Amino acid sequence: METTLKQQIAQGVRDFITTHGISQADVAKKSGVRKEYVNIIIKEESNFMYDAGGKTGLIPAKHFYALAELVGISTKKEYWELQPTDQLNTILSNLQTAKQNGSTNVIIGDTGAGKTYALDLFAKKHPQDVFTLKVGSSDNLGDLIDKIIEQLNISTGKTKSKKIRDIAKKLRELKALGFSPMIVFDESEYMKQPALCACKELYDNIHEHCSLVLIGTDQLIDNIDRLRKRNKAGIPQFYRRIKFGIRQLPPIDRSFATFLTDINDRKLRTFLQRNCENYGELHDALVPALREADETKQPLTENLVRTVLGIPDTMYV
Structure with a gap:
């Protein structure tokens, strides 16, 4: 370097x-x-x-x-530029409002809508009091609590309930120091019943001192609804706390208009619009081809994208 x-x-x-x-x-x-x-x-x-x-x-x-x-310093050439999509603006607005008001929200959007991307942008602007955690498919209650503890960098008791109380204590201290602490669970559709109940307990301890946000796909709401119908312990109480904090993102613009303005090859635009379901897939299709076009000084065309991705002419529309 x-x-x-x-x-x-x-x-x-x-x-x-x-x-x-x-x-x-x-x-x-x-x-x-x-x-x-x-x-x-x-x-x-x-x-x-x-x-x-x-x-x-x-x-x-x-x-x-x-x-x-x-x-936030780029050390290599970027081939994917920030675009002010409706989803990005909505997520950032909701996160800012939740942080200011110390409220609890659930942000629901399609896969590939840029939820994690937007959250990363927001968290980098608030490094002292925004704590983000990615929920894994195998995470249990203890795993999630430990992730919060790691983010907050605190020492806690050994039992789960004592850990939650210690987490709440740290967040109340941050609030008293003039911060607006926020905990955000990303990919919350992976949350199981115990984890959802832990969010309810966490909410009860911190709701006056810290905002709590869950970000996920509609699978999160579907999962909560199934558990509610089965009257699973703690779920009706948890739902009561988030019911009016659920925010649905706008649908993805499948024309990808803001992303394709600089692409001159009409066949390539059509190919991307027909075969990419979301912004994430558009990124995965375009970035390797943009890099190849830049390094080899070739024009960005459908044929180049197919070549880079290994997609024959007979595959996909």
Whole structure:
């Protein structure tokens, strides 16, 4: 990595710390870079060399890349530009409103609508008090609670109920310090009954001090409805708390108009519109081809996209 880029990243980290009033320790935790390395990197006129245990050397480039990701500095050419879709604007607006009001919301949108992308943008603007967790298909109640604890960087008791109370205590402390804490569960359609009930208990402990947001597909609502009809323990109570906080995103624009304005090949536009179901699939189809077109100086055409993706002319419309 060139020294000029390292210096740019170092300045970006310094600006990030100043702008958000965040500590070097928090930068280290959020980026995964050792605090000692962070201290060296952000030092004015740093030579980016470490000295530990009698050994010296340049701080590995991977740590600079991690810091660049945290503070929003691109270290490589981007082939996918931010587009102000209806879904993006709606998610950001709902997240901002929930954060300001400390409310509980459930944001529902189609797969590939850019929900995670929007959440990442929002979280990077609020590194001190927005805590995001991705729900895994195998996550149980304990897993989710531990993910929150890890995000908050706190020590807790051993029982689940004590852990939830300790989480609530930390969030109340942040609120008292003037922050507007928010916990966001992404891909919440994977939540099982115990996890949903844990959200209810978490809500009861923090609703006056922290906003709680679940983001997922309509599978989340379908799952809650099934559990409600079976009168599963805790689910009617949980639903009562989120019922009027459910927000449905607009449907995806399948014409992809804002994304395809610079594509001149009419056949390619038609191919993408007919074969891509959402923004995620459009990204997966276009980015490798855009990179190939840039590197080989070829025009971006349907034939190039098919070649890069390994799709024969006889496959797909």
